[in-house]
Amino acid sequence: MNVNLIENWQKIRIHFSKCFRANMHVSIASVNEENQPTITPIGSLFLNKDQTGFYFEKFASKLKVNSKTNKNICVLAVNSSKWFWLKSLFKMSFSEYPAVKLYGELGAKRQATEKEYRAFQRRVRKTKRLKGSKYLWEDMNMVREIKFTKGEKINLGTMTKEN
DSSP states (O other): OEEOHHHHHHHHHHHHHHHHHHHSOEEEEEEOTTSOEEEEEESOOEEOSSSEEEEEOSSOHHHHHHTTTOOEEEEEEEOOOHHHHHHHHHHTSOSSOSEEEEEEEEEEEEEOOHHHHHHHHHHHGGGTTSHHHHHHHTTOOEEEEEEEEEEEEOOOGGGGTTO
16 A cells, blocks of 8 residues: 655654664665565664665665666565554554555765764664674764655555554
């Protein structure tokens, strides 16, 4: 079911925020030069206020390569919070989107702004004291822009009719 991005953008941003709390990532699909789809988990995607976004491109090697021949992507964000699903199953209805797909086009790779870097640091702050945090999150300084053009909420039958 298509979602009007302009009218529902704030609701979509809230959904993505909840997904990151539950999953710590979203999945981004792209297509390589042989027309084969590939999926990349991304924990650093951020949605701006204007139907655009960005992610830190330190580990997303397939997206980087695929963007040279096909800039189209699809982002899937699923709220997999157990409480959300249990509450929805008990009520026989989802009070919010269970999942959203955003379609878009990859843009320029560029140096992250100070504001973008701080947003990422806030997202990973709970992991700062862990040994692996330095290896994963250090040197996160390049971002890839995304312009979103279409949105879909995932239809799960009668439990999603009201969303």
